[in-house]
Amino acid sequence: MSVWRKELITASLLLLSACIIGSITGAVFSALFLVTLFLWICQLLQIRRFERWISAGGKGIYPKTTGIWEEIYYHIYRIKKSDKRRKKKLRKMIEQFRQSTEALPDAAVVLRANDEIEWANKAARLVLGLQQSDKGQRIVNLLRFPDFIRYLKSGNYSEPVILPSPLNNRITLEVRVICYGSGLRLLLAQDVTQLKKMQIMRKDFVANVSHELRTPLTVLKGYLETLQDMDDDTSPLLTNSFKEMRGQTERMQHLVDDLLLLTRLETQQKKTQCIDVPALLGQICKEGDTMENASRRIELTLETAAHLYGEEQDLRSAFTNLLGNALKYSPDDSVVKVRWYQGKDEIVLDIEDFGEGIAASDIPRVTERFYRVENKRRSKIPGTGLGLAIVKHVLMRHEATLAITSELGKGSCFSCHFPLKRVCCSG
Ligand code: ADP
Helix, strand or coil, X not given: CCHHHHHHHHHHHHHHHHHHHHHHHXXXXXXXXXXXXXXXXXXXXXXXXXXXXXXXXXXXCCCCCCHHHHHHHHHHHHXXXXXXXXXXXXXXXXXXXXXXXXXXXXXXXXXXXXXXXXXXXHXXXXXXXXXXXXXXXXXXXXXXXXHHHHHHHHCCCCCCEEEECCCCCCCEEEEEEEEECCCEEEEEEEECHHHHHHHHHHHHHHHHHHHHHHHHHHHHHHHHHHHHHHCCCCCHHHHHHHHHHHHHHHHHHHHHHHHHHHHXXXXXXXXXXXXXXXXXXXXXXXXXXXXXXXXXXXXXXXXCCCEEEECHHHHHHHHHHHHHHHHHCCCCCCCEEEEEEECXXXXXXXXXXXXXXXXXXXXXXXXXXXXXXXXXXXXXXXXCCCHHHHHHHHHHHCCCEEEEEEECCCEEEEEEEEEHHHEEECC
């Protein structure tokens, strides 16, 4: 029988007994009143007991009782017990998480709003020099690197920031921030000293090899030119061999020059000056027009006279590469449009051709070093695969971006977007 039914039967029996006794004694109402009062007092006492137990935290075994109150006590007891079990499990999980993050080789720091330190692991203490007592301190007061402070303030954590370790400046750290939860951020710092050393070694190696190859190549080219001059065209095999050898030497020389330029872009300090870009474009287009198969193909439109802060030699290389490609990868009788204009929040250079275009799958890869789109016709077009990598680097040094739109068979448009803050004179 259910508890509720039992309770109802007991109450009904009590009321019935009161009615019977009342009708015998002639005081039905008094008997009913007394029974109701009794039932009410009993419930009040039970509520008081329950209130005391629950306000004491509902700890331990519940008071002995019967009927519906025993059921209520039992349900609450059960809920509390499963809560306790869940809490224990969570505590264990948190402990395991803490132990695993403590064992991480990378420094991990949890930051609250206002850049305050919430928690840091062992590696953070070793690599970043943070102490247990730094909890609640603002991290920018402890890691006082301008680049780091700017990075943290920017709120844009898509790229990491490179810093020296505050404990040892020979250690290089790659620091990145990950946002999670409500207003919490996880700062991770990884020791990338070895990686940086290897990158520097690789760059040095490429620069040294390229530099060392320059002299033998010049000598080789000189001898080939002399031999070509001495050639009296009696042997077509010899004539063709000289031509091929000269072509390959020139290709090697271009490769070496491009590699040296890339190394310079990666390593050299920026030396900016105000550049008259319209005049520069005028010169480049004039030079382009005198190139083989390019006469009068270039249409230059200067819609703005804006000058830019930058490095003239580098911008010249980038623009020449883009224009050279537009001329190389389009038919000899098609036009190439060069447009210098002001956009919404930027100054833009568009170099548009109506050539064979680039497949959508190749577009993201053409700025990679040595990437050349495979194509029978193009394999005959000379190139190093380094031109667009140079363009990308030069634009990066000028806080500019390269956008490529292209359609196979219709042509391509390479746009260089410069921020307005780079404008030094509007003409
Ligand atoms: P390359 O010396 O081979 O021209 P780049 O880095 O300048 O090297 O260009 C990489 C590749 O991108 C080229 O090999 C070519 O396939 C493609 N490309 C570049 N510019 C154009 C263009 N204007 N039209 C079509 N393809 C192009």
